[in-house]
Amino acid sequence: MSGPLDLAIIIASLAVAAWAGFAGFRDRAPDRVQFAGLIVLQAGVVAMGVVSGVALLRGERPAELETFVGYIVTTVCWPAVAFVLGRMEPTKWGSVTISVGCLVIPVLVLRLEQIWG
Amino acid sequence: MTSEHSGMRPTGRGPGRVILVIYCIFALAAGARAGVQIATKFGEAPLAYSLSAVAAVIYLVAAIALSRNSTAGRRVALVSIVVELVGVIVVGLLSVFDAQAFPDATVWSGFGQGYGYVPLVLPFVGLFWLHRTTRPITEPATKPVTEPVTNSDGA
Numbered sequence: 001m002s003g004p005l006d007l008a009i010i011i012a013s014l015a016v017a018a019w020a021g022f023a024g025f026r027d028r029a030p031d032r033v034q035f036a037g038l039i040v041l042q043a044g045v046v047a048m049g050v051v052s053g054v055a056l057l058r059g060e061r062p063a064e065l066e067t068f069v070g071y072i073v074t075t076v077c078w079p080a081v082a083f084v085l086g087r088m089e090p091t092k093w094g095s096v097t098i099s100v101g102c103l104v105i106p107v108l109v110l111r112l113e114q115i116w117g
Numbered sequence: 118m119t120s121e122h123s124g125m126r127p128t129g130r131g132p133g134r135v136i137l138v139i140y141c142i143f144a145l146a147a148g149a150r151a152g153v154q155i156a157t158k159f160g161e162a163p164l165a166y167s168l169s170a171v172a173a174v175i176y177l178v179a180a181i182a183l184s185r186n187s188t189a190g191r192r193v194a195l196v197s198i199v200v201e202l203v204g205v206i207v208v209g210l211l212s213v214f215d216a217q218a219f220p221d222a223t224v225w226s227g228f229g230q231g232y233g234y235v236p237l238v239l240p241f242v243g244l245f246w247l248h249r250t251t252r253p254i255t256e257p258a259t260k261p262v263t264e265p266v267t268n269s270d271g272a
Binding site for chain 1: 133153
């Protein structure tokens with residue numbers, strides 16, 4: 001696992017979560033910054049997926065392989081899911097949804113690091 | 118879409134969308150966990166692993182029911198959320214007092230401790246949301262509303 005990339009994803013997702021949460025608090029629907037943020041996060045998790053995939057192909061093995069694969073697949077799909085759900089709800093609750101979605105990403109990344117050991 | 122038929126507020130929109138997302142997260146979390154555990158080491162703790170699978174199904178049913186925005190969906194959601202509430206309390210108590218039955222964790226062990234106690238709070242949020250959306254749709258503001266319809270449904 002790549003430490004700096006993980007850290008960057010965690011910080012970015014917290015930033016998007018804060019921005020979206022603030023937008024929800026101010027009664028604002030998801031804005032371009034939120035969607036742009038989710039696209040950046042998507043790029044980050046895809047990069048993470050590629051790095052993990054390459055490591056697995058080179059024979060490195062996490063402590064629990066099945067669990068790791070489950071988490072990495074979820075993580076790679078997650079920003080896209082938040083994006084779609086945010087689009088479906090053009091009210092302040094869309095912003096809250098994106099905020100909650102972004103708060104899940106650090107948990108996923110930390111769990112991945114934990115499983116990789 | 119089908120909210121017009123029930124005459125009540127849709128359960129899957131607005132704040133309901135956020136609740137829906139959280140239910141989906143837990144369906145996924147519990148389901149993935151159960152899938153891995155059952156596939157790799159079912160014999161170690163069959164009760165705990167089966168329970169994880171049951172929990173996942175309940176979260177999924179609740180999520181789908183809430184997204185339906187219909188009277189039937191509302192009823193299914195109510196039942197699944199009550200089962201969820203009973204589940205988290207019973208499993209929480211058992212995992213504390215009869216640890217042998219749960220050598221490995223489930224989403225509901227220790228009242229959802231491993232998941233920031235969200236599993237314990239979530240059913241209450243779900244029930245509150247169902248209650249909130251039971252009131253018929255009324256136009257906000259203008260005159261003070263004196264609760265025109267008292268819902269004798271009780272369900």
